[in-house]
Amino acid sequence: MCIDLADDRRWYLPGDSVSGRVGWTTEPEPEAVELRLFWHTSGKGTEDVEIVDDLRIEAPGSSGERGFAFRLPLGPYSFSGSLITLAWALELVALPSGETERLDLVVSPIPAEVLLESLGREPAGFTLQLGPKGQ
Amino acid sequence: MTIFFLIFLAMGSIFTIAIIGEAIRETAVWFWPKVPCTILASGVEEIDDDSNPYQPSIHFSYQIDGRDYECHEVSRGESSTSNYDSARWASDRFPPGSRTTCRVNPDIQNDAVLEAELPWIGFVVFFPLIFVAVGGGGIYAVWKGLSKFDTSLSRESISQKARQGKNIGRKLELGIGLLFAAVGGILSVFLLILPVTRLLAAITWEETPATINASTVRSWSTDDGISYRADVLYEYTAEGREWISNRRSFFPMISSGYEDAKATVDRYPEGSATTCFVDTGDPTRSTLDRSFTAVYFIGLFPLVFLLAGVGLTAHARRSLTPSKPDYPPSFDQSETDSGVRQLEPTAGPVAKVVGMIIFAALWNSIVGIFVCQAVKAYTNGAPDWFLMVFLIPFVLVGLALIFGVFYTFLGAFNPRPKLTISPAAPRLGTKLQVEWSFRGQVNRIESLEIVLEGFEKATYRRGTNTHTDREAFASIELVNISSKWEIVRGSTEVAIPEDTMHSFTSANNGVEWSLYVHGDIARWPDVEETFEIEIQPLSRERLLP
Numbered sequence: 022m023c024i025d026l027a028d029d030r031r032w033y034l035p036g037d038s039v040s041g042r043v044g045w046t047t048e049p050e051p052e053a054v055e056l057r058l059f060w061h062t063s064g065k066g067t068e069d070v071e072i073v074d075d076l077r078i079e080a081p082g083s084s085g086e087r088g089f090a091f092r093l094p095l096g097p098y099s100f101s102g103s104l105i106t107l108a109w110a111l112e113l114v115a116l117p118s119g120e121t122e123r124l125d126l127v128v129s130p131i132p133a134e135v136l137l138e139s140l141g142r143e144p145a146g147f148t149l150q151l152g153p154k155g156q
Numbered sequence: 157m158t159i160f161f162l163i164f165l166a167m168g169s170i171f172t173i174a175i176i177g178e179a180i181r182e183t184a185v186w187f188w189p190k191v192p193c194t195i196l197a198s199g200v201e202e203i204d205d206d207s208n209p210y211q212p213s214i215h216f217s218y219q220i221d222g223r224d225y226e227c228h229e230v231s232r233g234e235s236s237t238s239n240y241d242s243a244r245w246a247s248d249r250f251p252p253g254s255r256t257t258c259r260v261n262p263d264i265q266n267d268a269v270l271e272a273e274l275p276w277i278g279f280v281v282f283f284p285l286i287f288v289a290v291g292g293g294g295i296y297a298v299w300k301g302l303s304k305f306d307t308s309l310s311r312e313s314i315s316q317k318a319r320q321g322k323n324i325g326r327k328l329e330l331g332i333g334l335l336f337a338a339v340g341g342i343l344s345v346f347l348l349i350l351p352v353t354r355l356l357a358a359i360t361w362e363e364t365p366a367t368i369n370a371s372t373v374r375s376w377s378t379d380d381g382i383s384y385r386a387d388v389l390y391e392y393t394a395e396g397r398e399w400i401s402n403r404r405s406f407f408p409m410i411s412s413g414y415e416d417a418k419a420t421v422d423r424y425p426e427g428s429a430t431t432c433f434v435d436t437g438d439p440t441r442s443t444l445d446r447s448f449t450a451v452y453f454i455g456l457f458p459l460v461f462l463l464a465g466v467g468l469t470a471h472a473r474r475s476l477t478p479s480k481p482d483y484p485p486s487f488d489q490s491e492t493d494s495g496v497r498q499l500e501p502t503a504g505p506v507a508k509v510v511g512m513i514i515f516a517a518l519w520n521s522i523v524g525i526f527v528c529q530a531v532k533a534y535t536n537g538a539p540d541w542f543l544m545v546f547l548i549p550f551v552l553v554g555l556a557l558i559f560g561v562f563y564t565f566l567g568a569f570n571p572r573p574k575l576t577i578s579p580a581a582p583r584l585g586t587k588l589q590v591e592w593s594f595r596g597q598v599n600r601i602e603s604l605e606i607v608l609e610g611f612e613k614a615t616y617r618r619g620t621n622t623h624t625d626r627e628a629f630a631s632i633e634l635v636n637i638s639s640k641w642e643i644v645r646g647s648t649e650v651a652i653p654e655d656t657m658h659s660f661t662s663a664n665n666g667v668e669w670s671l672y673v674h675g676d677i678a679r680w681p682d683v684e685e686t687f688e689i690e691i692q693p694l695s696r697e698r699l700l701p
Contacts, residue, residue, distance in 0.1 A: 034699050035693055035694070035699055036696045036699050037699075057315040059314070059315045059318065061314050061315075061317075062662065062664070062665045064614060064665075065614040065616055065625055066613075066614030066615050066616050066625075066664045066665040067615060067616050067617065067663075067664040067665075068317070068664070069662040069663050069664050069665050070314055070315060070317045070318040071318060071662065072315055072318045072319070095692075095693045095694070095695075095696060095699070096658055096660065096692075096693035097657075097658070097660045097693075098657055098658065098693065100657045100667075102612045102627065102629055102657075102667075103612065103627050103629070104612040104613075104614040104625055104627050104665075105612050105614055105665045105667075107660075107665075110314065110315075112313055112314065112315045114313050114315065114316065119312070119313055119316065121312065121313040121316075123313075123314070130584075130654070130655065130693075130694050130699060131655055135655060135656060135657050137610070137612060137629035137630075137656065137657055137667075138629065
């Protein structure tokens with residue numbers, strides 16, 4: 022199973038549209054394949070998962086391909102803090118076997134997840150560290 | 157852990173099955189055929205059971221197929237009681253010589269009861285069900301955790317968790333919460349609401365001369381040793397008839413130490429004259445004592461269950477409700493940006509004081525019982541040193557809570573900050589204007605600080621407990637002034653950073669923004685209020701021009 026994005030990028034602005042094609046070749050023949058646009062959390066808190074949009078293809082045959090286009094909402098952003106990390110992804114799932122292909126995305130106003138690091142204490146002059154962790 | 161939870165589950169299941177079996181046995185009586193019968197004799201008899209020494213004694217006869225039978229069972233359930241009135245009320249309903257109907261067991265013709273009762277014992281099933289819920293839930297949690305670990309090595313669908321199983325934990329929490337609330341609610345009715353309302357009603361009851369018929373110390377064995385209770389039977393005349401009762405309190409029967417029971421018996425010696433209080437509207441109801449005693453505080457215990465149950469239920473419901481809009485739906489509505497909004501504090505002063513009083517009262521009433529026990533043992537010359545040492549930290553916490561009550565009470569008289577923000581729903585990267593003013597004696601405030609704070613909030617389970625951690629990631633000082641005329645009223649503006657995270661809430665995780673106001677008052681609790689605000693993501697126009 023594969024997910025190909027139209028513009029071959031992983032970073033999207035909130036509100037942007039995500040489009041591309043999905044393909045599958047699976048045995049036995051699935052009852053349906055589902056492409057899901059979702060975000061999930063990881064870190065200290067119990068995991069939350071929210072499917073924002075999906076595309077269900079009934080009786081897809083043992084192989085095939087299909088185009089898709091989703092509109093991203095304005096939030097939540099991909100972010101990472103000391104307790105929580107929120108990440109976006111696309112998943113193509115064959116049902117009922119559960120065979121899965123996943124593609125991670127970054128949905129953020131900057132070309133990386135937002136890092137929650139010390140902001141302030143001064144009224145002005147604070148600095149923000151932008152970009153992925155470790156860079 | 158599994159064995160521990162299995163024991164809970166097994167014990168709970170055994171008692172649940174036994175109670176359900178008894179409830180079914182009682183319910184079966186409703187389906188027995190009705191047969192005419194004659195009451196031969198009725199009254200209250202004393203039986204050889206000090207815990208429940210009275211029971212209605214009603215002999216009745218009936219005929220089946222021309223053959224006479226005699227029985228004396230009023231109902232299928234337990235009829236003996238510690239309350240003389242209850243036994244008398246039952247017997248008074250069946251005067252000797254009266255005709256009525258009884259229900260006869262179709263399989264055993266000499267087995268009959270005068271009336272079918274609702275299977276009240278079925279309500280007791282809530283208690284063992286708590287054990288079943290804890291045991292079953294614990295096993296589920298343990299094995300779910302293990303299975304998650306086992307499968308984490310393979311490529312599994314993350315999004316599938318949103319489709320299935322996501323809510324099982326919450327539903328379990330909802331079930332346990334409802335169970336606790338039901339148990340707490342039912343117990344609160346019987347141990348708090350009914351006793352207190354009856355006590356209040358007895359204020360109007362008429363003082364009536366009475367004679368003590370019998371006065372004894374009852375004793376019976378329990379799991380914790382021998383329990384004692386003073387049983388004082390008194391007789392009074394009302395509406396031309398003599399009545400006997402043994403009520404001394406409206407609180408359901410409770411045992412005491414031997415000394416207390418003996419002291420009560422000595423206060424009401426057999427044959428002595430005293431006064432009781434009789435309900436003028438219903439002379440069958442009376443009491444020897446209508447004073448408010450410490451025993452009524454026991455009725456506060458079920459409130460702990462009730463509050464815990466309501467809290468769990470509310471939390472589970474809140475978590476189960478948001479199926480789709482886990483982020484504010486206004487994200488996509490730019491028109492919500494404009495306007496002015498007056499903020500409300502996260503917790504008002506009255507709520508703080510009431511919350512503190514409830515918590516301190518519950519804590520100290522529970523700890524107080526053990527302290528009384530320790531003091532009593534000490535004054536009786538047999539001090540329980542282990543109990544006394546063990547209680548020290550609990551007593552200290554109780555004292556701190558009492559201090560907290562006074563602190564929050566004094567704080568309630570502080571000047572109250574009023575904050576107004578513009579725009580009403582600020583977005584990242586925009587300017588936020590904050591106006592402040594105070595109600596009350598603002599001149600007592602010596603310095604004022606207003607801070608825009610951002611927090612991460614993560615809720616997780618550790619064992620059977622749920623914890624929530626908060627971690628600040630932003631603390632942007634807006635105001636820090638000590639000039640009294642500036643403190644009274646003012647406004648400031650802050651540019652909300654563009655490259656940070658907007659407000660976000662999901663079932664277990666979130667990002668919160670708030671305005672924290674701190675006013676320093678010398679030798680008095682400070683003004684401390686938090687006003688939650690919602691900061692929205694960058695607008696579509698700004699992101700995608």
